[in-house]
């Protein structure tokens with residue numbers, strides 16, 4: 001079991017150079033994510049969700065506070081934290097298999113072994129047989145699967161995902177949610193997922209976190225079990241119609257759409 005920890009983390013972005021002020025985007029965030037958790041983050045646009053993910057990935061350094069993996073402070077991006085973006089960011093000049101094998105190449109793994117592992121990952125994401133296909137021949141959902149397989153190739157402890165399903169149509173998105181849950185359950189990799197969809201945040205997570213802006217602060221941290229029920233085969237419609245789901249949906253809606261805040265923003 002691994003733990004990704006943000007301890008009293010704040011982030012400022014430089015403001016107007018003439019006024020020499022700085023803008024506080026995240027304020028005093030403390031968050032611990034274990035590698036058996038699926039944590040979703042929701043919040044209004046500008047509440048700092050992507051900044052939070054960029055900090056966890058090591059793309060940004062905190063202004064204050066510390067970020068640790070298993071007690072060791074991170075000093076930038078590393079293979080233990082893989083990132084998946086909304087834009088799949090695949091290499092169009094490589095086929096599906098070679099996209100997945102790319103990080104393995106960086107790790108100095110021999111060609112045959114790379115191919116074997118990439119084919120295993122293709123099977124894991126339900127794309128066996130698609131290894132030779134060009135990226136532009138794949139649908140949006142398939143491309144995101146290749147992106148997730150590529151992220152899993154370096155055997156990360158945490159999968160950090162910024163709206164990975166945001167560009168997909170509703171039906172594909174629902175299928176991909178189920179797929180993501182399965183991959184997470186089978187891989188033993190901790191997940192941190194940013195989403196604008198309250199339904200998605202509730203369905204996938206073992207914990208949902210809400211961020212409110214100006215500056216971004218954690219306002220709720222709620223344990224959930226809808227994903228487990230979904231994985232166990234309970235129909236989606238039944239889960240969404242349950243009193244508990246509706247109650248939490250309303251609670252999260254009011255948390256992230258605070259009228260007073262809307263005026264202040």
Ligand SMILES: Nc1ncnc2c1ncn2[C@@H]1O[C@H](COP(=O)(O)OP(=O)(O)OP(=O)(O)O)[C@@H](O)[C@H]1O
Pocket residue numbers: 013014025043044045046047048049050051052
């Ligand atoms: N590089 C940067 N320099 C200055 N300000 C930035 C920078 N990146 C983000 N910001 C500001 O920080 C705040 C938080 O941005 P962030 O992208 O983290 O929010 P978000 O919740 O992910 O938003 P969205 O839901 O729209 O993607 C915003 O006000 C944004 O304008």
